[in-house]
Amino acid sequence: MRVANVVELGIKELRGLWRDPMLLVLIVYSFTVSIYTASTAMPETLNRAAIGIVDEDQSPVSARIVTAFYPPYFSVPSLISQHEMDRRMDAGLDTFALDIPPNFQRDLLAGRSPTIQLNVDATRMSQAFSGGGYVQSIVSGEVSEFLNHYRGDSAVPVSLVLRSRFNQELNKGWFGAVTNVISSITMLAIVLTGAALIREREHGTIEHLLVMPVTPTEIMVSKVWSMGLVVLVASAVSLIFVVQGALHVPINGSLTLFLFGAALHLFATTCMGIFLATVAGSMPQFGLLLMLVLLPLQVLSGGTTPRESMPQIIQDIMLAAPNTHFVMLAQAILFRGAGLDVVWPQFLALLVIASVLFFFSLRRFRKFLR
């Protein structure tokens, strides 16, 4: 392998990218707009949850409860009868149905501890779980406020002080921004190298290269470094100006260390891009393969939902994917401010995965050129 050739070919790749407006737009979009919107538009868990109330009591307390539900968390409650309740829940019109029994107020004041029934459509996980808690606390709040007119409050002997570390307000936007940077890095690394290789093949230029004194290794390494560099620079700029600048997400750890990890990750994913391009052969097939590969990489790597809740077998399989380790190290460095002493196992794993992918892809690439 001759370094000069690798440099020359890499510069050629960069020039080629520069003249491809579609890919440039994709890079800029995925590192700015996509991250910004993902961060600011991260939905609240509870938004206009549909609630129906069966008020069989028709008392001041029940009226108080009915008026306590209002947007944005809940839709304005629809007042329904008991037999409507089942039908509406079956048809998916209401997520919650609150049934206030007859004589609720009377029993409450008499200390007979009446029971309110809350029906939750548990097929709607996102609202069912957090919404159930909200409904409970809203009802309790209203009832106890009502009772406070009659009674003083009671003390609790032990209190629990909860603090969140690394993201005190549990701001989902922070998480969304960083997750999206990670996804964009993976996606672009695969798309850019894969597309660069397929473009060469479709234009017949790859054959042309091979009659020149360059080796397949040089061609592949040049694509890996040039496309990796583009994504690395774009992600650094994005972290500094979009994530820290525009979105005001505090980054706790060392950006340099993160970028070093990103470089290792890019090494692995660019090799993967070349591998996929050799399997696909044409742009449309590459697009289809991309769908089948990118989605599992991103969804199962622990970037969107915690790894611990996945079945053990999936957790084990995903250890072979570079994304899993990259997500781990990115969260550790960017949120928890971890240093190399903490994340070195992930660095090592990435290096091993990247090297294996590199040699595997190089073998495929050599065959592909035949």
Add this chain to the structure above:
Amino acid sequence: MSGLSDEPGARGAAAPVARLEAVSLAYGRTQALDDIHLTIPSGRMVGLIGPDGVGKSSLLSLLAGAHVVQKGRVEVLGGDIADATHRRLSCPRIAYMPQGLGKNLYPTLSVFENVEFFARLFGQDRAERERRIGELLRATGLDPFAERPAGKLSGGMKQKLGLCCALIHDPDLLILDEPTTGVDPLSRRQFWELIDDIRRERPRMSVIVATAYMEEAQGFDWLVAMDGGRILATGTPAELLQQTGTATLDAAFIALLPEERRRGHQQVVIPPRPTGANNDIAIEAEHLTMRFGTFTAVDDVSFRIPRGEIFGFLGSNGCGKTTTMKMLTGLLPATEGVARLFGHVVDPNDIEVRRRVGYMSQAFSLYSELTVRQNFDLHARLFRMPPATIPARIDEMARRFGLVEVMDALPDALPLGIRQRLSLAVAMIHAPDMLILDEPTSGVDPIARDAFWQMLSELSRKDNVTIFVSTHFMNEAELCDRISLMHAGKVLVSDTPAAIVEKRATRSLEEAFIAYLEDAIREQQVPAPAVQPGAAEAVAAKSVAEAPSSIAPPSQPRRFFDLRRMFAYTRRETLELRRDPIRATLAILGSVILMFVVGYGINMDVENLSFAVLDRDDTTLSRDYALQIAGSRYFTEKAPIRDYADLDRRMRDGELSLAIEIPPGFGRDVARGHKTVEIAAWIDGAMPTRAETVRGYVQGMHTAWLTQKARELYGDAAIIGDFQIAIRYRYNPGIESLVAIVPAVIPLLLMMIPAMLAALSVVREKELGSIINFYVTPVTRMEFLVGKQMPYVALGMLNFVMLVAFAVFAFRVPFTGSLLTLSVAALLYVFAATGLGLLISTFMSSQIAAIFGTALITLIPAVQYSGMIDPVSSLEGAGAFIGQIYPTAYFVTIARGTFSKGLGFQDLAGSLVPLLIAGPVLLGCGAAFLRKQAA
């Protein structure tokens, strides 16, 4: 039998087959046809001559009705082709074979299946179809290869197959666009004999052919010479020669060109090689053989080429020319034999030898994204020229090849002739001793071609560069010092052009080659697979005359919707899908893979959270508190925390999601009960959703512990609340994510994948060019769309069965409602999803755009606005509107209703009706937007 009439006047009285008046055509800013006035006589063999890119193909596609008439009036077969009714009535009388080897064929379908597809499109029944196909295949000599995929045929066979497909319905007008480009001389001759025989049989049939080979045009009845979108001249070949006072059509064509185009042109004369000047051997091949599996691409090829010679290599597409060239350059290692360049054995791993070779491949293969200068620079550097000498060398090449003005232009902006010159200049940048040129002049006009050969002559004679060149053109072959004819991997003969003609005692080089080819084929006798089935064809070609006569006029249904035509597309689509591994995998396994991913990925259960306790009290009570958490199924306890530093470190490296600190004196203070004791809990907030869930769990457990303690301390009275809330988690009592997510994922996947495949099926045809079959055959838009939709609806239903089985048996989601209701809804839904894909396909022109476009258009509404995560009733504004019209929303309701809520037909009728409407509406829109002609 009237035979071929050579007398043009014989049918002169008949109405013209086509008439063009003031016709212009533009592709964007490129003017393809410029104010054409032309009357084409009927019952003749009419030739359109001229190099590539002068508007021949555009003219033919207008005549065939494949392209929209932009300006002017085009009359074909006595009616205006712009009129859709006339087009529908006349298209069964027209056959059109577009340019490009097998462009309107389907490469994965077999020979028989291809012809059968066309027969079905013209509404022929089974008996008629089989008879006609049998006769045509026998006539063209393709019958031994009926089962071979069209993509694996040689160029000549592909063209014959194309002809079979065109002739299946006995057309009155046969339009052939460069049918013999890239085909060897023998196949070419056989092709024309076939056409002649058919014309003899059907004398009323008109044939319009475009060709770049002037030798072929010599034999036509009437010619139209074109250049730059205009007509230069019309008339019989004799008239054209007379008009220009030239001896050959090549010369006549050049004479017809406007003055400024001809300026500077001169006949190429290559001076003879100085004898014995330098006769060391530059290229030597000894018994070169290349096998791919069982297929022998190059079979025992040997030759020696001395330095400075121009050596021509002739043969059809796929005969092994390019493979031989690749072995010589070391791109491919030879299976057997040795290649030597300048006395050194070619070793693919020895890249030194490549520095002495310049290579110019078949297609233009410089970087179109680099400027001319950057291309020069890159090549110079890769060939390791000393950087200091590069600029001077680039300037020198630019001057010599006349590229000074275009140095900063992008290659795509240059005309073909100049690009060809640029390729040659780039191949010469490092001053190689040898040039290998793979069909350098295909598609280049005669003037530019002559200029190109003039340069080759100079390089060979002045610079003593050895030139190894392959070509299809006989007049180019005649310019070479020596030539080799290659056929089916073998070199048939190697000698000077004059000697070859002399040896065979023929009039021309072409005839000599045909003689050699016939000999070679006779030797093979039984046609081996993957080679030209020449013998069979040559003999069989004669019988074609009898073949069509026995055929009754084809039935030509004029119905608006014909099931047979529709099934033609259904069948073809199914066959093609079965033979494309990547698409078939996506179609069948894709949805299951994605369901697996999403089912486990979009998981809102939080389990096995790691926590540890910093117990600074260490009393029974504090240990009891910790046990309360450890006993939960949500938490897993880790080793106790030693101190704050330990807590810090373990949270930082992500080991702990939750840390609990119990203060000193906790037990004592609780027992006294007069002062509030604080327990601290730290939650890892890096993943906010998880942190929120953890917070909920911890709070719940804390309250539970308090209640329990209160009961222990103060007795039952203390815990009786004011009231209770009884929560019933309906439909999913275990509140499991899978139960909630999986039934909603099925609609998502059944939308995305069938829509994408359906969209691809149409856009693929657009991109590969076979959409032309839809333009020029009687198939209607509805037949085309529904025909394409059927296999994907079936596939969608297969996916549905797999997804439901997977959900029930692998994910163990209980199914409580009516399976029949769900299946009926799924059928309606898949119909709508594929309809949406077809609608999308009418707006997309490239497959890659179709993939990403369809993904966006289906994923976003399906995930965000269809109740998969947030119920439709919670949406506002545009989102709510989409949620009400998008079919996924209704299918999500049905899927959840039947899976979890135990519902059936009556309960879900309200959601079934919109699905019933969606499919036909989407399909109708698709048909309305689909164009029956290229625009």
